[in-house]
Amino acid sequence: MKTKIILCVALCIFAVAFRSADGERFEAPAHWQKPVYDFRKNPLTSNTIALGRALFYDPILSRNNTISCASCHSQYSAFTHGDHALSHGIDDRIGTRNAPALMNLAWQRSFMRDGAINHLDMQALAPISNPAEMDENITHVVAKLQATKTYPKLFYKAFGDSVISGAHTLKAIAQFMLTLVSSNAKYDSVMRKQAVFSQQERKGYLLFQKHCSACHTEPLFTNHAFMNNGLPVDTTLRDMGRFSVTMNADDSLKFSVPTLRNIEFSYPYMHDGRFKRLSDVLHHYTAGVVQSSTLAKELKKPIVLTSNEKVDIIAFLLTLTDRTFLFSPAFSFPQNMIEEAAKD
Amino acid sequence: MTPIKTLLVIFSPLFFLLVACRGASARPRPLATSSSSGIIRLSIIPTFGSKNILIADSSFQTGDSHNVQIDVLKFYVSHIQFLKNGTVVLEEQKSFHLIDAAIKASFDIVIPNKHAISFDAVRFNLGIDSTTSVSGAMGGDLDPTKGMYWTWQSGYVNFKCEGKSNLCKARNNEFQFHLGGYRQPYYCLQTLTLPVHNPNEITLQFNAETFLSHSDVGTHHHVMSPNAEAVRLSAIVANSFSMVKSSTAK
Numbered sequence: 001m002k003t004k005i006i007l008c009v010a011l012c013i014f015a016v017a018f019r020s021a022d023g024e025r026f027e028a029p030a031h032w033q034k035p036v037y038d039f040r041k042n043p044l045t046s047n048t049i050a051l052g053r054a055l056f057y058d059p060i061l062s063r064n065n066t067i068s069c070a071s072c073h074s075q076y077s078a079f080t081h082g083d084h085a086l087s088h089g090i091d092d093r094i095g096t097r098n099a100p101a102l103m104n105l106a107w108q109r110s111f112m113r114d115g116a117i118n119h120l121d122m123q124a125l126a127p128i129s130n131p132a133e134m135d136e137n138i139t140h141v142v143a144k145l146q147a148t149k150t151y152p153k154l155f156y157k158a159f160g161d162s163v164i165s166g167a168h169t170l171k172a173i174a175q176f177m178l179t180l181v182s183s184n185a186k187y188d189s190v191m192r193k194q195a196v197f198s199q200q201e202r203k204g205y206l207l208f209q210k211h212c213s214a215c216h217t218e219p220l221f222t223n224h225a226f227m228n229n230g231l232p233v234d235t236t237l238r239d240m241g242r243f244s245v246t247m248n249a250d251d252s253l254k255f256s257v258p259t260l261r262n263i264e265f266s267y268p269y270m271h272d273g274r275f276k277r278l279s280d281v282l283h284h285y286t287a288g289v290v291q292s293s294t295l296a297k298e299l300k301k302p303i304v305l306t307s308n309e310k311v312d313i314i315a316f317l318l319t320l321t322d323r324t325f326l327f328s329p330a331f332s333f334p335q336n337m338i339e340e341a342a343k344d
Numbered sequence: 345m346t347p348i349k350t351l352l353v354i355f356s357p358l359f360f361l362l363v364a365c366r367g368a369s370a371r372p373r374p375l376a377t378s379s380s381s382g383i384i385r386l387s388i389i390p391t392f393g394s395k396n397i398l399i400a401d402s403s404f405q406t407g408d409s410h411n412v413q414i415d416v417l418k419f420y421v422s423h424i425q426f427l428k429n430g431t432v433v434l435e436e437q438k439s440f441h442l443i444d445a446a447i448k449a450s451f452d453i454v455i456p457n458k459h460a461i462s463f464d465a466v467r468f469n470l471g472i473d474s475t476t477s478v479s480g481a482m483g484g485d486l487d488p489t490k491g492m493y494w495t496w497q498s499g500y501v502n503f504k505c506e507g508k509s510n511l512c513k514a515r516n517n518e519f520q521f522h523l524g525g526y527r528q529p530y531y532c533l534q535t536l537t538l539p540v541h542n543p544n545e546i547t548l549q550f551n552a553e554t555f556l557s558h559s560d561v562g563t564h565h566h567v568m569s570p571n572a573e574a575v576r577l578s579a580i581v582a583n584s585f586s587m588v589k590s591s592t593a594k
Binding site for chain 1 (some may be wrong): 477478479480481482483486487488489490491493495496497499526527530571
């Protein structure tokens with residue numbers, strides 16, 4: 001009997017220790033597909049997520065220490081640059097694309113509007129080095145981080161090594177971004193049978209399934225494909241989208257299909273932020289699609305919607321707002337953590 | 345079983361497992377030594393013709409009128425294998441090496457060969473394969489701080505060479521080659537197989553003069569993106585490697 005008790009205690013101690021050493025577990029929402037991110041190569045730990053969060057909010061990543069990731073990816077706007085068609089980066093330089101909303105990134109295989117970035121770990125290198133965004137380079141970022149009092153301690157906690165590397169910096173940022181899971185909108189409650197749609201939302205949902213879900217596929221509300229949705233080319237930007245990555249004419253004017261989750265807060269819309277309102281977006285799909293050889297087959301025939309039907313669809317889209325995500329303290333500026341680390 | 349013994353039985357294997365796992369990820373690469381026992385020493389020497397390239401002093405003249413200055417010369421050698429009669433008999437694990445003409449220590453690669461396996465050829469990739477290129481952030485020679493990763497397009501830059509040539513028609517006579525690309529049809533990785541004459545000490549050279557003369561640096565002076573030109577030049581880079589039959593080149 002004594003042996004059995006000791007055995008149980010020992011196993012409990014080990015279980016706690018294992019969880020502590022192994023840290024956080026990534027919980028995919030029930031009935032969602034398996035994430036594509038390989039967590040074995042970058043296992044989540046609470047210390048690494050906390051480090052990534054500090055880095056995400058720290059302008060030290062930019063040349064003159066003025067622009068952080070959060071500058072163009074604010075939590076309250078679903079981690080996009082709210083109310084900005086094209087983001088402004090360092091020295092108020094204007095980029096060429098609308099900052100994408102960040103959420104559910106563990107399910108995403110490529111990043112940026114044209115999919116140029118092949119892995120979430122490497123994504124942060126693009127804004128760090130872009131002259132219109134942070135205008136820095138990762139080597140100098142690492143040197144700056146190493147010279148601080150705080151970061152060597154945070155890296156030690158996260159990776160057991162106070163000597164900072166580019167790989168650890170990027171993996172930490174990736175870990176924080178991986179935690180940005182949005183799965184608690186009203187839509188999700190309805191799917192879990194914990195809530196019901198209003199009559200208008202229900203109508204909108206059925207219209208959405210008929211006209212929109214082929215590309216904005218549930219439950220992530222994207223099929224993660226690159227598609228031409230018939231936008232007229234902005235001649236001031238001449239952005240060819242995916243073509244600039246593959247140099248394949250078949251990819252001309254194709255952009256990644258964005259998620260519609262939290263779309264209420266992620267305006268303006270499209271890769272160049274040309275539409276300020278959801279009604280503008282629906283107007284485009286019913287009356288503004290430009291025919292071309294690479295146009296998505298789903299849009300070859302015009303979508304016909306009455307004014308009331310458009311309103312119904314918008315009512316449904318608002319059920320994709322996830323306030324627990326938008327206002328979660330776990331994703332906000334880590335004031336307390338930075339202060340505590342500075343005291344150590 | 346006593347309580348103490350019970351605890352020992354439970355925790356000992358777990359403790360060793362944890363230590364072993366940690367050790368595997370933190371194990372440093374073996375240092376280069378001159379010992380030939382149980383190791384293969386592979387040296388890769390950047391040269392310009394018959395002269396070694398040292399970035400601090402890297403001005404060269406070829407013929408009567410071609411002056412060349414090399415400011416940056418870095419390339420990846422990966423997935424090193426040894427062959428006997430065309431069959432792989434030994435391969436290095438986690439085989440990624442950045443050769444940097446500015447860092448002499450990077451020229452030497454030491455590979456364990458505990459069982460003294462004999463071989464007659466060496467094979468390696470010039471650059472980083474597409475699977476590794478899409479596998480996220482990695483440390484060591486693959487750390488992005490090494491300046492050999494362009495996140496927007498090429499992924500890892502397989503080969504980087506920058507400098508000046510008086511034949512070059514670009515601004516300030518500068519040339520810049522950043523050759524990389526992990527997606528077809530512009531996959532730039534090259535695989536080289538070279539016969540080994542002296543298994544105890546293998547010395548290869550990369551001859552920048554061969555590369556620059558065959559790549560026509562006068563008119564092709566800037567290649568940064570994955571494209572057909574990057575693929576063409578990558579093949580020329582591969583053809584600029586040769587085995588040094590004796591160690592005198594060092």
